[in-house]
Amino acid sequence: MTNADPRHARILRAVLDLPTGERDDYVARECGADEALLARVRTLLALDAAAALPLDRPAAAHAAALIDADPPAGARLRADSRVGPYRLVRELGHGGMGSVWLAQRDDGQFQQQVALKLIRMDMDGEHIERQFRRERALLARLQHPNIAQLIDGGLDAQGRPWFALEYVDGIGLAAWLQESCPDLRTRLALFTKLCRAVAYAHGQLIVHRDLKPANVLVQADGEPRLLDFGIATLVEQGEVEHTATAQRFLSREFAAPEQLRGEPAGTSADVYALGLILFELLTGQRYRRLAAVGEATLRPSAALATTLPGDGAITRAQLRGDLDAITLRALADEPARRYADARQLADDVQRHLDGKPVEARPDSIAYRMSKLLRRHRATAAVAVLGLVALAGASGIALWQAAEKSAEAQRARLALRQSEAVRDFM
Numbered sequence: 431m432t433n434a435d436p437r438h439a440r441i442l443r444a445v446l447d448l449p450t451g452e453r454d455d456y457v458a459r460e461c462g463a464d465e466a467l468l469a470r471v472r473t474l475l476a477l478d479a480a481a482a483l484p485l486d487r488p489a490a491a492h493a494a495a496l497i498d499a500d501p502p503a504g505a506r507l508r509a510d511s512r513v514g515p516y517r518l519v520r521e522l523g524h525g526g527m528g529s530v531w532l533a534q535r536d537d538g539q540f541q542q543q544v545a546l547k548l549i550r551m552d553m554d555g556e557h558i559e560r561q562f563r564r565e566r567a568l569l570a571r572l573q574h575p576n577i578a579q580l581i582d583g584g585l586d587a588q589g590r591p592w593f594a595l596e597y598v599d600g601i602g603l604a605a606w607l608q609e610s611c612p613d614l615r616t617r618l619a620l621f622t623k624l625c626r627a628v629a630y631a632h633g634q635l636i637v638h639r640d641l642k643p644a645n646v647l648v649q650a651d652g653e654p655r656l657l658d659f660g661i662a663t664l665v666e667q668g669e670v671e672h673t674a675t676a677q678r679f680l681s682r683e684f685a686a687p688e689q690l691r692g693e694p695a696g697t698s699a700d701v702y703a704l705g706l707i708l709f710e711l712l713t714g715q716r717y718r719r720l721a722a723v724g725e726a727t728l729r730p731s732a733a734l735a736t737t738l739p740g741d742g743a744i745t746r747a748q749l750r751g752d753l754d755a756i757t758l759r760a761l762a763d764e765p766a767r768r769y770a771d772a773r774q775l776a777d778d779v780q781r782h783l784d785g786k787p788v789e790a791r792p793d794s795i796a797y798r799m800s801k802l803l804r805r806h807r808a809t810a811a812v813a814v815l816g817l818v819a820l821a822g823a824s825g826i827a828l829w830q831a832a833e834k835s836a837e838a839q840r841a842r843l844a845l846r847q848s849e850a851v852r853d854f855m
Contacts, residue, residue: 438470445471507548512536513592514584516546524550528562528660532597544581544594559591565659566593571634576627577656578647598655600647603707607714612652614744617711618779620654625704625776627656632697632771635665639695641703642684643710665696683718687763698765701772705760708779709733712749712757728761729754752782755790 441460445453461468507529511518515537522530522545533546549562569580583593601609612620624646631638638659645658661680680689686702689695709717712730720733731749756778762768769775778788 438467441467441471507531513546513548513586514582514594515539516544516594518546519543533594542581543597545578545597546592546594548586548592549590561660563591565662566591568636568659568662568664569593569595571636572631572659574627574630576623576654577631595657598647598649598657600649600655603643603646603648603654604710606648607711610648614712614748615783616652618783620648620652621704621708621711622776622779622783624654624656624707625772625779627654628700628704629771629773629776631656631659631662632665632700632773636662637665637695637697638662638700638703639689640681640684641700641707642681643707644681646707683716686765688765696765697771698768701760701768701775702762702765704772704775705757705768708757708760712744712753717761728758730757752788752791756782756788759790 437460441457444460445456448456457468457471461471507513507518507521509518509520513533515535516533517536519532519534522532524530528547528549531546531548533544535542535544549558566580566583569578573579578595578598581594581596583591586592600606606612607617628638628641636659638656639661640658641656645656647655647657649655682690684703684706686695686699689699706717709715709728709730713733715733717728717733720728729749731746731754734744734746734749756775759778760768760775769778774789778790781788
């Protein structure tokens with residue numbers, strides 16, 4: 431048994447998905463008489479117990495992070511290594527299946543920086559390589575300004591596939607919220623762009639299945655870019671392929687209820703994940719973390735403690751009504767009760783931004799009139815002033831007419847009195 435043996439990685443990834451009470455038996459059964467393997471897995475499990483599992487990372491990615499604390503010999507690439515025509519500069523990140531490097535084209539043809547993704551060298555198995563090739567093939571179908579574009583691909587010296595994406599110079603969505611403190615309109619405008627990127631992917635029959643803030647980068651100009659189609663799949667004739675790989679690498683905090691139940695996930699699962707992202711954009715909090723501690727209500731307006739920090743502070747009053755209704759519809763447990771697709775969700779948010787009635791709320795004359803008045807505040811104000819002026823002018827005219835009538839009445843009375851006196855004399 432050597433450190434290069436990948437069995438400990440496979441066992442650890444599997445055991446982290448099991449209830450705590452079932453782990454010891456599973457580890458003992460899988461390790462059998464291999465005491466060195468048993469000791470290694472138990473050491474990694476002890477590291478896991480010493481630190482809380484981050485809720486926005488799947489068990490497989492957490493297992494990978496634990497394994498990286500003591501990586502197998504030769505299992506990690508290094509800066510200045512060459513892959514195809516590229517030279518690796520620095521690692522940008524890694525997950526359950528692969529690592530992503532900032533790389534520089536180094537074949538003398540032209541200068542170009544890319545984000546180069548490779549299968550982790552300690553990850554073996556045909557299913558991993560098949561999933562990796564699938565991601566590359568799906569990315570080749572996508573050409574959208576808010577989706578990172580595929581640039582190149584090939585095989586490394588060991589025959590493992592790699593691909594290069596355009597390098598997005600940006601920060602994660604959560605960091606953008608904290609550092610930029612954007613106002614409500616800016617957040618919602620970004621969200622509609624993200625929804626339309628997902629809707630475009632759906633139009634190409636691709637379901638992302640792993641939408642979360644960590645897979646969205648925001649550039650300096652505020653444009654979002656969607657990343658990581660690692661567990662994406664194709665919609666074929668209304669059905670979505672269910673794969674064990676997708677379950678292994680699923681980010682459970684941003685998964686739809688049907689994904690958590692192990693059922694096939696279609697476009698409605700992406701709508702649910704977008705609802706979770708919208709909740710975080712509106713409140714600065716994670717929906718599932720509030721649910722885990724038994725919050726009485728999970729409406730965004732109620733989840734907002736007071737106001738979010740920053741110049742563009744968000745208040746509860748801004749979230750009540752439309753944005754509460756939109757978010758809760760996207761987060762419906764039953765897929766049939768959610769928005770039919772990401773485009774409908776984007777359209778409803780845009781209707782709110784435009785001051786129009788949203789589809790997520792019950793229709794009524796009073797609701798439509800309130801929206802109409804808010805949308806045409808200046809016109810309504812002029813109309814109200816006109817009505818007040820007209821009412822005032824009408825009142826003055828009536829008063830003047832009444833005064834004239836009274837005057838005429840007094841004149842007639844005076845005349846009769848004068849005539850009476852004259853007759854008497």
